[in-house]
Amino acid sequence: MVVVVKNDTDQERLKDLITWLKQFGVQIHITRGTQTSILGLVGDTSSIDMSDVQSFDIVEDVKRIQEPYKAANRKFHPHDTVVEVGGLKIGGGNFQVIAGPCSVETEDQICEVAKRVQKAGATMIRGGAFKPRTSPYSFQGLRATGIELLKEAKALTGMPIVTEIMSIEHLPLFEDVDVIQVGARNMQNFELLKELGKLDKPILLKRGLANTIEELLMSAEYIMAGGNENVILCERGIRTFETSTRNTLDISAIPVIKRHSHLPVVIDPSHAAGLTWMVEPLSLAAVAAGADGLIIEVHNDPQHALSDGAQSLTPDQFDAVMEKIKSLGSFMGKTLSC
Amino acid sequence: MVVVVKNDTDQERLKDLITWLKQFGVQIHITRGTQTSILGLVGDTSSIDMSDVQSFDIVEDVKRIQEPYKAANRKFHPHDTVVEVGGLKIGGGNFQVIAGPCSVETEDQICEVAKRVQKAGATMIRGGAFKPRTSPYSFQGLRATGIELLKEAKALTGMPIVTEIMSIEHLPLFEDVDVIQVGARNMQNFELLKELGKLDKPILLKRGLANTIEELLMSAEYIMAGGNENVILCERGIRTFETSTRNTLDISAIPVIKRHSHLPVVIDPSHAAGLTWMVEPLSLAAVAAGADGLIIEVHNDPQHALSDGAQSLTPDQFDAVMEKIKSLGSFMGKTLSC
Amino acid sequence: MVVVVKNDTDQERLKDLITWLKQFGVQIHITRGTQTSILGLVGDTSSIDMSDVQSFDIVEDVKRIQEPYKAANRKFHPHDTVVEVGGLKIGGGNFQVIAGPCSVETEDQICEVAKRVQKAGATMIRGGAFKPRTSPYSFQGLRATGIELLKEAKALTGMPIVTEIMSIEHLPLFEDVDVIQVGARNMQNFELLKELGKLDKPILLKRGLANTIEELLMSAEYIMAGGNENVILCERGIRTFETSTRNTLDISAIPVIKRHSHLPVVIDPSHAAGLTWMVEPLSLAAVAAGADGLIIEVHNDPQHALSDGAQSLTPDQFDAVMEKIKSLGSFMGKTLSC
């Protein structure tokens, strides 16, 4: 951490600041400039809050040098983390495709979709039981029943289940869920993250619409600080001024996360674009940029889907996209389970 | 709602779309253009999901005409809502200032700050017991103890308490809290909003960093749809590319909300700016633009605050800012309780 | 400037970096940390390009401490700049309102509007002769003729003219223009800025839709570095994800600019909002936050305006808004010329 102070500062108050900083166990080196001086802090600064430093009125600026995350940091864990889900590996060169409908609706629907996506090469089934909807008047998901239906699809196909949690109190219902998804809107629901840190089940953590990559890694840190290191990160588009797509897929997030963290990264092209015809080019871009997996919405009858029909592929469309994903994945040297 | 379809569309599939739309009880008028035709939907379209319409591949575009919120909509409720908190009114020309520290830390701290801000003209005390922090290694709040200390400050001063909830399961602890705050990060924690809709306690609902005003009103709608109409909206800055302020205060949100909704709006200049020297100009701008109140951070010792020291005023600074707020509030014709 | 280097760095390459940095005449102090070392640069670093430093592969991060602008910097020029326009002062407590139509259309139109806005209290007339339009099929302005018509309005009322330049080659036409406006889209048209730096005429420099405040000050620096210190800055809304307003007025820009620069700041509430009913609250917010002036669109017949009718006030609406602006301006201690 670097603290910039004005040079015309009262020496007594500078001493106060230095005494306060030293409480955190850091060493301080001073570089005096013409107008400002720079305090260089050496040691572990992760518990110093930049905002507190800034509240000293002699402080002109504070800049963090060290990344504020540890468990998620590649510096302290140079090798890729490989998360295992029911015998399937994700990360470290292993690539998986998770597919299924936005919402679980009926037994027929989820089972039919599960069989079709598995045949096409998907290795995990997704489907929303609890659905975050902008409007209270929209379908809110089948909830507990939805999870039961997912288990039937799993029994039928053997595919692990990926589904979203919206509240801590629903946790008991997720016992047989293989991967618990934290949605974009809950990325900074810190109480929920802390609870998930007590489990040893893999967590699929989606980036919030307005969250930086550093904040995503800090949310992963919440889970990992509790002891659960099975975190899979997911980029699903961020909010920008552009209106021709629902969100803007931040493809750069893949190399940035890979450089700073060892955790696997999957891409959700369905939510990023919000439109079916963009799923293929965005999926291929993600594979080429180094993603460890994809999560794609597929519905057997998108026009009568109870949510997000516009972005769901039909099983036939998914077959065609999967052919290209598998082919490109192999070309890029990925290990696919299908 | 307006649905645009291609003119070279198979008539059978157009009939399918129309049949599907009619299930929602709307009437449909068709305007045929040279390349596309426009279906104009008449009736209540709030339960039709735009994304579902878009999943019909003959659909080129869908545009919503009606606002998707009802309870929060000024069209159906032309008069300003006035929310009452322990005898104090907010909205409809009534203006209140809520003040206090970011985090509740000790009995001395919260009681001293409460006395000072009351003397300066604040009418409600704020303070975080449960704190959402980006880092798991930062102070997370005194939690239940923090709420106990707020009650002591209330006993001492008579001021109602405003404090943030982070999880449904903490709700029993909030029984004596006067206004429950939903933080920016939980604006779309829909399960929480539904629970708060079952109460009759006032809710201070903060806008999320990346949420549109329409989404804020939809979140208010979640609470109101459950029966709780005591919602106070709060603008606290949105996330943009600008880096000289922590967030960008969207001052236009005041007139936009006032035009489309009847709910009161308060401004949080402390979180918007992130820097004490901006609290005064932003507070005055908010009063001039028509806000119904302010929520301001004040700490008796900002340099040793356990969170957000950089944006907390000292009690002396708050005295000076309050003088100007009261004076401008009177000039603008607001009814102040202080 | 602070340069962070990895500690496992080859000493030869560190020496190379230090030699290269010393060419710029700076002194370097090294603080060695556990994983990284910090080079603190003392002296004038404004000619060192951060990107060049970053191209040394041993460099992990570079952070600028000193602001990169000098002539526009309050540190070296503590007193408010007061720009004079035909005997009128703007800045340093002096407040002016510039008003007129988006586009100059006819002699009758510009003269009628000029008389009406002058009567209401505006002191300068604005009107677009050269119009930047998103579509090549929209009205592009009367160009040279438009400037002639503005001069007639000036002859009639005595008010100075403010109008936008779109290309260096039009400069000769601007000889009798009192304030040359640089529009948001040309804020970083550096060749144009350099030419304007050679004049001594006041320049109204609008912030670009996606430009930071620092970049706005750097564009002012381009003009001032050429010798023209008569720069008036203008905030007119930035581009964000919010769609209920055309742009998001960044009200915080006023205190931020005032803290870092001595130049006057005016607000354009018409372009920020894009809707007439928002002009009043945004104008009042600007006055309360400390702006030095306003630039407001007024058209005698907004429905038949050739551009931007949606955001133009009628003269009657302008009368009403001006009453409040003048009253609030006096309350805030501003010196108004009307």
Next chain:
Amino acid sequence: MVVVVKNDTDQERLKDLITWLKQFGVQIHITRGTQTSILGLVGDTSSIDMSDVQSFDIVEDVKRIQEPYKAANRKFHPHDTVVEVGGLKIGGGNFQVIAGPCSVETEDQICEVAKRVQKAGATMIRGGAFKPRTSPYSFQGLRATGIELLKEAKALTGMPIVTEIMSIEHLPLFEDVDVIQVGARNMQNFELLKELGKLDKPILLKRGLANTIEELLMSAEYIMAGGNENVILCERGIRTFETSTRNTLDISAIPVIKRHSHLPVVIDPSHAAGLTWMVEPLSLAAVAAGADGLIIEVHNDPQHALSDGAQSLTPDQFDAVMEKIKSLGSFMGKTLSC
């Protein structure tokens, strides 16, 4: 176009609006709803300004159905445009890599880089002679001399030249330039675009940092409306809240542009990321998503580059990246000239 009017509207004023709209030669169909009525406009609405419609106070909302661009629209020109540059084709399956330094510095530099990038597979040489720099104190380019040096590099290698124009008055210097680049900051310098529309030389038009894809296509329309149909579009990153990359590469722009327009699209991974280690993954993502080309910064000595060293590859790094680009390009079925 769809115009929404309030139902409680005075019939006289509705008639006024309809009369005004009919002047544009459109037919109008009215759908009456419970609270609002919808006017559906049939015919060519491209000359109706949405803002003018909105200035009628009985109008509640206006929505455009038709895209506002014609010449750039795929609807009226279904086949891919193939732009030819000195015998090389770009678009319609033909893929080119443009490479070279950010700034032209010396004859040795540009000639050495030209030879190296050509050997690696680049087919056009880029280099800035006129440089848009945020700071007036940074190197501004060699200007006319820079163009002379580029011509020497062309004489040596036979590669066409791509270089940026910053002002209309420099146009005579660009006679021997093969592709004129319009930089992001000039995307809406409409006077410049009109001049370029009079040439028949290919124009590489870069997307502005805060411009939508529709605005990019409207700027292309400015050039094409003048008669020059040789427009190559370039996505180079947009400005968002994310700070770990200089800009956010909008990879979705590729499929969106391809769907709505017939013009070729190239990607600039160097400016998007701002960091060399991201050039490879972003280049591969662009190829996989369907781009028609890449423009990449290469410098023989990035550490001593006079601009943007941080994002320039060394010739050796470029060799390695090109191997992968060529291999993936062939795999994706592109026709490469190298």
